[in-house]
Amino acid sequence: MTSQELTEQIFKKKSFLCVGLDTDLEKIPTYLLSEKDPVFSFNKAIIDATHEYCVAYKPNIAFYEALGVSGWKSLKKTIEYLHSEYPDLYTIADAKRGDIGNTSRMYAKAFFDDLGFDSITVAPYMGKDSVEPFLEFTNKHTILLALTSNEGAFDFQTLKTGDEDLYKKVIKTSRTWENSENLMYVVGATKAEYLADIRKIIPNNFLLVPGVGAQGGSLEEVCKYGLNKDVGLLVNSSRKIIYASDSSNFAEIAAAKAEAMQNQMAVELERL
């Protein structure tokens, strides 16, 4: 999917919500555990219930990898279900990968070609040749970690390098890389005030914003500093939506939570 098509979906649905599929066998309703593939059953129910209110789904790969072979099967079923039933939804592999060039190429192949994700999150520490193999893919996005939503973001990301913070240096440098038009950036919602500075460097790129909801970030703040004329935001919520209830109507309640966020987003979009 192109950025333009994603923007069209956002205006059509009046939503820039991304639902994080951080599916954990210890947190899903226990009655699902007797199903053949509880992870897929849970994801399918969440997707069927919430797809009207969001434009993207983001499985965090760690949750699938923790289940080994069966986790990979569940991930594959989930992405195939999205492609066949809801092809207009944008998909993000939250994998935070990055390695030397020939190895990054293997990761890119795994997530873009084999699983068919529209995008993948990538860590910047290893620099240009660790990211460019992801950028080579047409109509795919590489979402670079810039400023993350966790406490540890302040350990290195906000260190001064010369006269600017490392995360700004990462963003600026990444813009010089080949096919940099395929970049999006992760910017944590718990640091919404930083978004104004970031928008000065990258007014047009999409930002994937985690940390609204369970991690305490505010949607209003994110919109105030992060929206651009084409929206340019995907705001993710995982736990606060998918684990809103562990009863048998968990999917309905997840849908209500997603709808509530979509309603807030519709208000923000009217201000554009």
Next chain:
Amino acid sequence: MTSQELTEQIFKKKSFLCVGLDTDLEKIPTYLLSEKDPVFSFNKAIIDATHEYCVAYKPNIAFYEALGVSGWKSLKKTIEYLHSEYPDLYTIADAKRGDIGNTSRMYAKAFFDDLGFDSITVAPYMGKDSVEPFLEFTNKHTILLALTSNEGAFDFQTLKTGDEDLYKKVIKTSRTWENSENLMYVVGATKAEYLADIRKIIPNNFLLVPGVGAQGGSLEEVCKYGLNKDVGLLVNSSRKIIYASDSSNFAEIAAAKAEAMQNQMAVELERL
């Protein structure tokens, strides 16, 4: 495995060689492709032939992930084979993971508990709470990317933050984290002269050194600057050993390459 046990193995075998299992269906001998699990068949042949000359194996997870479900099965078979046949060999999941705390914990569980690796490589960009969940595991090591062997290492890792390079700041900061005694560090062989500086900060920690061989680093240089009294080095070679030949005697030739490196290492160890 503890660091002490690893050191004992190194002195016993007169080797600190790690063989990288970057197993790629496009590079293994074509006649193996008719086997049921070509990746495992290749790994088994390489392991059986080289295990006398090395102390560790390091599958790079990207190569397995690129094959989806079947790749995870091959990885699992490989690590189970190592555990059952060669339990004295140290195992490294070269995964370069790192995420917010609850997610890093899922990765740690996947690689330490489920697959039973002795160690995993982890990226530092997200800071303390992204790494500490890995450090909690007893008798397991977390190998933090400090200075990598690729060109892109100079994009961010060697940036000055205050009066020192980012990679030094990463090393120093990581020593303040809980259970930091479980840390090892990745330091690329193509930057051997940096090892002297790094040894001033961490005289005792093990360093995993990629980049000797195909990437052009020199074993002599690495030893000159990197060896400590307990050795403290694991030097990795992947392509130069496992792909030394694509004929039917590829494993024998890989063994000869590994033996040649082991011989060089024995000479270096005698100087201690």
